[in-house]
Amino acid sequence: MGIVTFAAVSAAAGAAGAMALVPAALGAIGFTSGGISAGSYAAGMMSSYAVANGGGVAAGSLVSILQSAAAAGLSVATKAVVASAGASVAGGVGATVVWLAGLSQNTGVWE
Numbered sequence: 001m002g003i004v005t006f007a008a009v010s011a012a013a014g015a016a017g018a019m020a021l022v023p024a025a026l027g028a029i030g031f032t033s034g035g036i037s038a039g040s041y042a043a044g045m046m047s048s049y050a051v052a053n054g055g056g057v058a059a060g061s062l063v064s065i066l067q068s069a070a071a072a073g074l075s076v077a078t079k080a081v082v083a084s085a086g087a088s089v090a091g092g093v094g095a096t097v098v099w100l101a102g103l104s105q106n107t108g109v110w111e
Contacts (some may be wrong), residue, residue: 003102007095014090015083022074022082031070042066 026032030040037043042063049057057063074082 003095003098006098007091010094011087011091014093015087017090018082018086019079021086023070026066026070031066033071035071036067 030037030042036046046057046063049061049063053061069078
């Protein structure tokens with residue numbers, strides 16, 4: 001498998017993985033569909049934002065955006081950004097791995 005093919009496969013896997021990982025990551029840090037979990041990292045963020053804003057969390061803040069995404073799901077635009085970021089990272093890593101493997105074996109990975 002050439003470097004371009006491997007990078008493309010890696011990019012597709014990265015896009016799919018990122019789309020699956022984001023909702024799970026939001027839940028893991030405490031942003032759930034039912035609200036922010038008590039004692040979680042998200043609760044600490046919310047508390048910090050509330051103290052900084054005089055007692056409330058401002059609309060449009062990072063905490064409110066993340067909670068909205070956890071409660072209602074990701075918008076189409078956000079899904080596109082997440083998939084693009086995942087594809088970019090995974091494609092770059094995949095291409096680098098193939099390139100480094102070719103260097104160590106002195107093979108023609110550019111074919």
